[in-house]
Amino acid sequence: MPTKLLDELATQTEEYICKTHSLPTVIKRHNYYFYELLNVYQQAATQNHLIDNINKQKAIENLTIKPI
Structure with a gap:
């Protein structure tokens, strides 16, 4: 997960x-932007791996059985 990149983007967003x-x-604002960006990243990742509309157990099975 690109946390360093997300942190840099959060910093740039807050500065702007x-x-x-x-x-x-303010660190609270920076943290808000960081977690918003992290949430968007995670949503995109689940959609890319086709696990956004299935239950947790099925998602784990899909990710551990098929190579990504």
């Missing part, structure tokens, strides 16, 4: 928002 609205940077 803070600059645009004349706000100070």
